[in-house]
Amino acid sequence: MATERTYTGKVGGLRRLNSAMVANSDDLKDLEATRLKLEALMNQAEERVTKQGALRAEKQDTSKQLKSIFIESDRLANVLRLALKAHYGVRSEKLAEFGLQPFRGLKAKPAAETPEAPQPTPPAAEPTTTK
Numbered sequence: 001m002a003t004e005r006t007y008t009g010k011v012g013g014l015r016r017l018n019s020a021m022v023a024n025s026d027d028l029k030d031l032e033a034t035r036l037k038l039e040a041l042m043n044q045a046e047e048r049v050t051k052q053g054a055l056r057a058e059k060q061d062t063s064k065q066l067k068s069i070f071i072e073s074d075r076l077a078n079v080l081r082l083a084l085k086a087h088y089g090v091r092s093e094k095l096a097e098f099g100l101q102p103f104r105g106l107k108a109k110p111a112a113e114t115p116e117a118p119q120p121t122p123p124a125a126e127p128t129t130t131k
Helices: 007-023 029-088 093-098
Strands: none
Touching: 007 029, 029 093
């Protein structure tokens, strides 16, 4: 039998062990105090596993809410950025105060040197043969 790795599986294993010990309590009277401690720990574990599941669901819901809030805030921030550019002008250095890059013109590209065309070589003179 494989070792349980999930908390829910471990609690199930503890529950099965406790049930078997309760069923055989007549034979295991000397282990009753230890079984009661195990039962108390098992109950605490069940509560925590249930609480963890609820918190996980709440975390997922909160994550969804945050995602929608950030989508909407990004849209509004884009509108405001465009409005600032319209208000101050795209070349205004005041835009830098709002984290926007003012338009400072295009940099002139250096004139590319045209590579010299290779000089055509004159055709080789054909040797003339006399007959």
